[in-house]
Amino acid sequence: MRSVILIGLLAALTGGAAPAVAADPGMGGGVCVLSAGDEQHEVADDIQRTLGGRAVRLDVRKVSQPAELAQQCGRLIVAVGREALRAAVQTPETTPVVFTMVSSPGALLGGKRPVSGVSLDADPARVIALLKKVEPNVRRIGVVYNPQVTGDLVKAGNAAARAQGMELVALPVSTIGDAIKAFHRFEREIPIDALWLLPDATATAQETVRYALELADWRRISLVGLSRWYVTQGALFALAPQTSTQGAQAARMALDLLRGGAPQGVRYAGEYSLLFNTRAARRLGIKPPHDVLEQAEEVSP
Numbered sequence: 001m002r003s004v005i006l007i008g009l010l011a012a013l014t015g016g017a018a019p020a021v022a023a024d025p026g027m028g029g030g031v032c033v034l035s036a037g038d039e040q041h042e043v044a045d046d047i048q049r050t051l052g053g054r055a056v057r058l059d060v061r062k063v064s065q066p067a068e069l070a071q072q073c074g075r076l077i078v079a080v081g082r083e084a085l086r087a088a089v090q091t092p093e094t095t096p097v098v099f100t101m102v103s104s105p106g107a108l109l110g111g112k113r114p115v116s117g118v119s120l121d122a123d124p125a126r127v128i129a130l131l132k133k134v135e136p137n138v139r140r141i142g143v144v145y146n147p148q149v150t151g152d153l154v155k156a157g158n159a160a161a162r163a164q165g166m167e168l169v170a171l172p173v174s175t176i177g178d179a180i181k182a183f184h185r186f187e188r189e190i191p192i193d194a195l196w197l198l199p200d201a202t203a204t205a206q207e208t209v210r211y212a213l214e215l216a217d218w219r220r221i222s223l224v225g226l227s228r229w230y231v232t233q234g235a236l237f238a239l240a241p242q243t244s245t246q247g248a249q250a251a252r253m254a255l256d257l258l259r260g261g262a263p264q265g266v267r268y269a270g271e272y273s274l275l276f277n278t279r280a281a282r283r284l285g286i287k288p289p290h291d292v293l294e295q296a297e298e299v300s301p
Helices: 002-013 041-054 066-072 082-088 124-134 147-163 176-188 206-219 228-232 243-258 278-284 290-295
Strands: 031-035 055-059 076-080 097-102 116-119 140-145 167-172 194-196 222-225 237-241 265-267 272-276 296-298
Touching: 031 041, 031 066, 031 082, 041 055, 041 076, 041 097, 041 243, 055 066, 066 082, 076 082, 076 243, 082 097, 097 243, 116 243, 124 147, 124 194, 124 222, 124 237, 124 290, 140 147, 140 176, 147 167, 167 176, 176 206, 194 206, 206 222, 222 228, 228 237, 228 272, 272 290, 290 296
Parallel strands: 031 055, 031 076, 076 097, 097 116, 116 265, 140 167, 140 194, 194 222, 222 237, 272 296
Antiparallel strands: 237 272
8 A cells, every 4th residue: 555655656756657566467467568679669659758657668579478568457458569469369368459550460460359459450441541532433342352451441431432332353362372363353354444452461471562553554443552652662651650659659558448348449540641642643744733743742653
C-alpha cells in the first residue's frame, strides 16, 4: 500500500507522470511497450511518454519468451513493429495487445485473439475512393494476393469497390510462381481497368512488381502503388500513411483499454501523404480534379 501511495504522490508532484517502475508479478504484471532493438524507437518513446510511469520498455530481442513477457506485461502490451507483435501474440490471450507500425498484421494475428492496433497499410476504402475520383471510368480493379497475408485487405477492398459501383477482381495465390501466372492472366484472359498492388511478400515480390508495371504500361491502365518508389517507377499514385501519427493512435487505444474499454480491432492510419505521378496521368489521358492535385505531392519518374 505504501508503494502505491508513494507513486501517486510522485505523480501529483510531477504533473501526473510517475517514474517507471518494474512490474509486480504478484499483481499479474504491468504495462509494457515492446520494440526490437532500435527499430521504431522514436515511436516507442512517444508511446511510453504518453502512458507515463505505468509503462516499461522491453526489447523483444532480449526478453522474448512468452512466459516472461506475460509475467512482466500481464496488464497490457503495446507492440511497436512486426517483430514486437510476433512476440506479443505468443503471450496468453488474457494479455491485452495493442500494436502499431505493422504492415499486413493479419498474417500474424490470424484472427486468434482480440486486439487493438494501427495498420501500416493504406485504408482500402480511401484507396478505392481516390481511384474512382481520379479515373471515374474504372470498373474492374485487378488484385493478386495471398489470402494468408492480405486477405483482410482484399475483404475490405471488395466492400469498398462495391460501394463505389466497381468490382475487385482478386486472384488468390500461395507462391511467387502462382503470382506471376496470375498477372499473366490479367494480360491474356481477364479484362481489368486498373491494377492495385498490395503489401504482400508473395504477390508483390521483385519479379512480380516489374511485370505488373510493364503490364500496366502496355495495357495503358492505371496502377496503384504502395510508396514513393512505385510512383517513380510509373504507378499513377500511392496513398502512404504518415507514420508520425501512428504512435499517438496506438497510445490512445492503449489508454482506452486501461480505462476498461473493449478491443477496437485493426484500424487504419488517420493521416496520409498522396504521391501522384502527373506524367503517368497524361500518358493515360487522365485529368485529375484540381482538389486532388492541390493535396498531392507530384512525383516524377
